[in-house]
Amino acid sequence: MPLVEWNEQLSVGVPEMDQQHVKLIGMINRLHEAMRTGEAAGIQKTILGELVTYTKVHFAAEERMLDLRKYPHLAAHKLLHKYFTDKVVEMHERVVAGKMVSSVSMNTFLQDWLVKHIQHEDKKYGQYLCGVAC
Numbered sequence: 606m607p608l609v610e611w612n613e614q615l616s617v618g619v620p621e622m623d624q625q626h627v628k629l630i631g632m633i634n635r636l637h638e639a640m641r642t643g644e645a646a647g648i649q650k651t652i653l654g655e656l657v658t659y660t661k662v663h664f665a666a667e668e669r670m671l672d673l674r675k676y677p678h679l680a681a682h683k684l685l686h687k688y689f690t691d692k693v694v695e696m697h698e699r700v701v702a703g704k705m706v707s708s709v710s711m712n713t714f715l716q717d718w719l720v721k722h723i724q725h726e727d728k729k730y731g732q733y734l735c736g737v738a739c
């Protein structure tokens with residue numbers, strides 16, 4: 606499975622959010638790498654725990670910004686964030702509990718969901734914000 610790299614095509618036009626997306630993608634790549642090379646389970650748990658924390662930080666920052674800018678689709682956007690957060694929290698809990706988690710399906714889900722979310726949903730708010738302020 607190829608690693609995802611952030612590129613200009615993923616830009617939502619808000620530098621702070623782009624930087625956070627770069628960091629999130631980097632964390633998912635780091636997790637993928639740790640699993641691929643069979644790094645210690647403790648390291649995988651730590652990275653996944655950090656991903657849980659940073660996912661919450663990023664979504665909260667995005668929602669705060671969209672609330673301030675009166676984004677009309679915020680409620681639906683929040684539901685998408687909640688879905689992903691719940692999934693990542695559940696994965697982390699399973700790994701912490703020592704349960705079997707398929708690293709391929711986990712990494713595929715994380716990458717696919719995040720990239721599609723940025724491409725399709727976050728870019729929508731980018732266009733909205735630009736329409737208001739550009």
Ligand SMILES: [Fe+2]
Pocket residue numbers: 667682686722726727
């Ligand atoms: Fe988002």
Ligand SMILES: [Fe+2]
Pocket residue numbers: 622626663667723727
């Ligand atoms: Fe985002």
